[in-house]
Amino acid sequence: MIFSKLFRLVRDCYETEVSGIGLALFRILYSAVLMGEITTLFHYRHLVYDKIPFIAPSEIDWAWPLGIWLLSVAFIMVGVSYRKAALVNYLMTVTCVATTSSYEYHMFYAYTGINFLLMFTPAANRLSVDAIIRRNRAAAASLPSKPEQVSLINYRIIVFVGIALVYFDSVFHKLGSTIWTSGLGAWLPGSLPMVTQTDTSALLNHKWLAIGSGYAAFCFEAIFIFLFWFKRAWLPLTVIGIGLHFGILVEFPIPFFALGVICIYLLMIPPELFERFSFPRTTDPSLTVAFDAACPLCRMTKATVESFDLRSNVHFAPIDAPENLPPQLADISETELASTLHSVSKSGDIFRGVETYAQIGSAAFLLWPIGVALQTPGIRGLAERTYAWVAKNRRTERCTDTTCPVPMGATRTEPAPVITGLKQSNIASFAITVFLIAVVLAQGLMITQSALAIKFYHSAGLADTPAITAIRKATGLVRYIVQPLFGITYHGVFMDSHFDGYEHQIRITDKTTGETLPVTTKAGAPGKYLTGFNWVKWSFRVNAPNVDQTKLANGIRDFSAFWIHDRGLDLYGEHNMQVDVRRIRLPLTWEHNYYRSVMKTPWQSAGTASWNNGVFGIEIGEIESY
Incomplete structure (x- = not known):
């Protein structure tokens, strides 16, 4: 019964033809964002993929896979050999993202899911070289060109997988988080210097705005998947969603995450509005x-x-x-x-x-x-x-099979049925329905390990029961498969575990030049190296809650090695660095002017780090003792 209803809903959406201009604009803008991410990954490839940057290199030269990936996305952007480029793009996404190890962040999962869907999406029907070639071939043979309309399902499925399911999963994590349930979900990350890139104290010092924005973001994510199905809600959801992620763009050093999700939101704009307002057709040609x-x-x-x-x-x-x-x-x-x-x-x-x-x-x-x-x-x-x-x-005679044969790829007027007796829309709708059910079930399994679910297991005394243990193992196995292939994973963002025990901030300074390594500014805000995956790596895995001395040492080693090479210096020379630390008092409730008070906290020496003849050394005290 549920399958039949979902199938009919999918089929109705599949058989609804709309303008392809919105999908084409999404393809172009999303590709621009993805190219920016790949270019950044290319620049930091030795930091991300080498065992020790430039000292113990990776087994393969990642310039080639990343270069191929970048080229495939460029082909997608302009719409050249779109289907082949989309396939290469997906394979390179799985290859390059799955091997980023501790540098992965949430946008990588979004890329994986969207790039999988792009292989089946006719996003190059408009504003593409492929579309021009098809029209030219059809025109040369006096055949009708391929329709420029696309199925509405192409718009909806990307939004559902890229936003709706992510928000739905995230809600279950937030419900189990004290930070979010107390209204600090927006204020706390925006007030910590190692997390935020912008001083927004002028806004966050208004308690009602700081607390209200946290609750508003939570409520928006909670209702999105339910309002998503109603056409009247598309524009309001789009405006709010774009506003939310524009705020993320300003506040946090994850620009490609913010811009990428904004691109997905563009698919929520009714397709006919693109034709009407972006490229309105005139009835009086010039x-x-x-x-x-x-x-x-x-x-x-x-x-x-x-x-x-x-x-x-x-x-x-x-x-x-x-x-x-x-x-x-x-x-x-x-x-x-x-x-x-x-x-x-x-x-x-x-x-x-x-x-x-x-x-x-x-x-x-x-x-x-x-x-x-x-x-x-x-x-x-x-x-x-x-x-x-x-x-x-030029040739001026009328087209014949001899003078103007039908070229490969020309559109036929009557496409042959895929299977006799079955409508093509039924076959496609069935496949899409099965895919959606599989995706929902996989994400539902992830939700069984959300913060709210785990809190419930412990409160009910079920955490160590055979049933919950079996669910935990099954979730881990499914995640092992679906995360690298489809981007389906946990979506807990700015959770209690990200901040509990986060009481210290690290800064590194070159002793010779006095220059601060750009993992931070001299004041302690994220430095120019900390964008996207690097920000997550340093701020939550190196300089993390309850600092792990080994992870901290390895992080300082890797980032300093990259920095030395980035400045054109020799890693086999001698380089000495000062490691400073300052203690951060993590607030439990909203406080006025908290960000600026932290930024005034003095630094103290924690020790030194050095490179000498290609060997890294570090002598620092136990960070948690400061």
Whole structure:
């Protein structure tokens, strides 16, 4: 019964066709974010993947996998060989993310899930090179081009997996967290210098705002998965969600996380609004072009221009239908119109040859560079000579199977059924339904190990029972599979365990230059190295609650080695560093001006660290004793 209802819901969504422009914009913007993340990972690859940066290198040169990954995402962004690029992107995501070890952070899981879905999503139907090629092939063969509409399910499934399920899981962690249930979920992380990158005391000093924002974020995540199904809720959810993650962008050094989720939220905007407001089509084109519909090259030119002319500012009128041509061209013979491209502006001006292409570039917004180039002396002359040669030598006869065979990839008018007697939508909807159920069950299993569930097990005396032990083992096994492949995992963010016992902050200074290693600023805020995965590594795994001396030493070793090499210095030389510590009093309730009071806390020496002839040494006291 539940499966049947879900299947019908999925099928209705699958059979609802909407504009593909929103999905295309998501593809472009999300790819830009992902390329930023990969570029950052490439820069820090020796820090992330080497056993000891530049001293004990990784078994493989990660420049190659990361370079291939970056190239595949660039192909996705512009829409070249999209399906193949999406497959390579997913394989590289699994390869590069699954091996980041202690540098992984929550956005890595989001990339994994979304990149898996991109393999099956027609995100290149619009605003892509693939779309232009398909339209050109179809135009050359006088066949209809592939529809630019896409199924609504492509929008919804990315939001469901990338946001709704993540929030739903996160709620169960927050319900088991004293920080969140007491309203400190936004205030405390925003008040700790090793966590936040921006002094927002002007806002956080208002108790009602500081506490209220924590509860508001919690409530928003709790209701999202229930309101997500109602179309009227899409825009309000989008506005609130983008606002929330813009705040994260300002507050915390995880820019690609904030921007990536904002990209997903764009898929919540009703697709028709993209067409209406981003690229509204005009009914009064500014330029009419007379073209030879019998000429394959002319048809391909028309298809190419229409791919970039998102607002339909350029209208093409076939020369073999004189009644549809502008009256300004009435006295020009069909032979001349076929040999030289003519156009007429809204004001009645006539343009010929290369000048027509220049006017097309000016009228079609995305082609404006061509319009500018064709007005440039030198380029203009070369273009006119090239045009004269092409016009003289082009093929003008009507398309036949001999002169203009159907190219590979051209759209067929009637797609053959996948299985006789079954609708393609039923097959696809069945597969999507099974996938969603599997994803929900896997995430549900993760929830059994949430902070709220564990608190319940202990309070009910069930924590060590055979049943709960079996569930714990099953969850661990399932997570071992689904986390690296689909990004399904726990989503506890800023939990009690992240801060309980977090009473010390570490700073490292080069003794020779007095320069502070950029894991922190001199004042103690996150340094320029701490962005995304590096921020999580240093702030929660190296300089962590109840400091582990071994992890701290290894962290100082790795970050200092990278820093020395990054400055162009020799790791086999001699480098001495001062390690300082300051004690942080972790508050249990809201306090006025807490961030600034911590920043005024003095530092004290904890010891030294050094590199000498490629060997790292460290002598520091027990940090928890300070």
